[in-house]
Amino acid sequence: MYLTAEQRAMADGEQGEAVAAAMQILVEYGDIMGAEDMVEIASAAGANIYGPRHSAPLGSDDPERLFGRFSLRTDGAPTAPAAKVHACQLIGPIDREAAGDVQGMPQSAVDRVEASQSYLAGLGVSLLNTCTPYQVGFLPEFGDHCAWMESSAVVFINSVIGARTNTEGRESAAASMLTGLTPNAGLHLDGNRKAEVRVRVEAPVEDTFAWNVLGYWIGSVIDDAVPVLDGITATPDLVQLKQLGAAAASSGDVELFHIPGVTAECRSVEEVLRPGAREVVFGPAELAETVARLNVTRRGDEVDFVMIGCPHASYGQLQEVAALLEGRTVSPDVALWIFTPSALRDRAREEGLMASIEASGARVLSDTCPAIAQFLPPGTRRFATDSAKQGHYLPAIMGVEGAFAPTADCVRAAIDGRLP
Ligand code: F3S
Numbered sequence: 099m100y101l102t103a104e105q106r107a108m109a110d111g112e113q114g115e116a117v118a119a120a121m122q123i124l125v126e127y128g129d130i131m132g133a134e135d136m137v138e139i140a141s142a143a144g145a146n147i148y149g150p151r152h153s154a155p156l157g158s159d160d161p162e163r164l165f166g167r168f169s170l171r172t173d174g175a176p177t178a179p180a181a182k183v184h185a186c187q188l189i190g191p192i193d194r195e196a197a198g199d200v201q202g203m204p205q206s207a208v209d210r211v212e213a214s215q216s217y218l219a220g221l222g223v224s225l226l227n228t229c230t231p232y233q234v235g236f237l238p239e240f241g242d243h244c245a246w247m248e249s250s251a252v253v254f255i256n257s258v259i260g261a262r263t264n265t266e267g268r269e270s271a272a273a274s275m276l277t278g279l280t281p282n283a284g285l286h287l288d289g290n291r292k293a294e295v296r297v298r299v300e301a302p303v304e305d306t307f308a309w310n311v312l313g314y315w316i317g318s319v320i321d322d323a324v325p326v327l328d329g330i331t332a333t334p335d336l337v338q339l340k341q342l343g344a345a346a347a348s349s350g351d352v353e354l355f356h357i358p359g360v361t362a363e364c365r366s367v368e369e370v371l372r373p374g375a376r377e378v379v380f381g382p383a384e385l386a387e388t389v390a391r392l393n394v395t396r397r398g399d400e401v402d403f404v405m406i407g408c409p410h411a412s413y414g415q416l417q418e419v420a421a422l423l424e425g426r427t428v429s430p431d432v433a434l435w436i437f438t439p440s441a442l443r444d445r446a447r448e449e450g451l452m453a454s455i456e457a458s459g460a461r462v463l464s465d466t467c468p469a470i471a472q473f474l475p476p477g478t479r480r481f482a483t484d485s486a487k488q489g490h491y492l493p494a495i496m497g498v499e500g501a502f503a504p505t506a507d508c509v510r511a512a513i514d515g516r517l518p
Contacts, residue, residue, distance in 0.1 A: 120273035128281030144271030148214035149191035161217035169272035182278035245274030253343035260362025293326035317350025407437030408485035428459035
């Protein structure tokens with residue numbers, strides 16, 4: 099791979115051991131990706147704080163050593179310099195306000211997380227602790243090259259904003275934070291951003307539930323190809339685009355989609371379609387079959403847990419849930435948890451929205467989620483969610499029965515103890 103003189107000096111240790119280790123990771127990664135050179139990035143989003151699942155097996159409590167071991171693959175403790183670009187921490191293992199009573203985390207684990215967060219903050223990493231940093235101000239611009247983890251965030255910024263990132267891993271995102279570079283390959287290159295599949299949409303896709311279903315079907319049919327959606331009749335809002343991408347990136351590896359007149363790089367189907375692109379059709383039968391697939395572990399209508407906010411809920415989604423809960427009480431046999439970025443929870447607290455949601459018995463949680471941190475209300479056997487992504491992962495990860503349903507039905511299930 100071609101490196102500039104400055105990049106070569108970084109690789110040779112001129113800026114310290116941590117930057118040299120980071121460059122080594124990026125060069126190896128770039129070679130695998132077939133990159134000819136590096137590209138400068140505007141931002142990096144990673145997940146580099148202590149978490150019991152990923153970090154505990156490494157056997158170190160020292161945040162600096164831990165960062166070296168799980169982000170830079172070195173047993174030593176190279177002193178990492180400040181991040182060279184805007185950098186943020188994505189979702190983490192705990193909700194700092196609920197780690198004890200909701201998650202049952204021992205204080206020793208909470209202390210490790212906090213020490214790790216302090217260390218990262220010292221490197222200039224914003225502790226946003228959400229899978230949707232783009233909802234709370236960490237927002238690239240059109241054409242920015244980035245190095246982001248988190249498949250739902252990757253597909254959102256590529257598609258909706260027109261930024262450019264591959265789906266990074268913990269190590270490559272950390273290496274990019276320390277160097278401001280990423281291999282110039284994959285979705286950083288114009289040619290790889292063209293659509294390989296035309297998706298003819300012949301079923302009505304108008305509400306958020308249907309956008310989830312469409313995304314889930316696309317991912318399962320095209321895997322990691324780039325689709326362009328043809329035949330959309332209702333303009334999706336930002337929440338619907340968030341849900342579409344997250345679903346497509348969970349049943350498949352979709353990192354970029356185009357919708358004419360909606361997404362950032364697509365004014366028409368013809369503008370983005372590659373010659374020889376294949377075509378698939380999403381009709382009423384595909385919609386029905388996908389809803390059934392997302393309910394494949396469901397055994398009945400009863401639920402004991404309802405999860406909303408995957409990816410983390412927007413402020414508008416919090417308002418929607420608050421309206422559905424108005425004057426009602428969550429069943430004593432059900433836990434209703436709504437996940438949102440902590441910055442939005444703070445706003446909801448200031449504006450009284452959180453109090454009105456929690457007056458029903460629901461909880462507003464932040465910084466983590468059940469699939470990532472692997473926790474559920476005690477005794478959970480049957481859960482419902484309005485997210486195709488959470489419906490995909492939680493039964494597989496936690497061994498519970500799962501129902502996928504529209505938001506209003508999920509809230510109703512939390513009130514009545516059964517899905518309508
Ligand atoms: Fe976010 Fe967890 Fe869903 S990280 S996208 S809420 S699985």
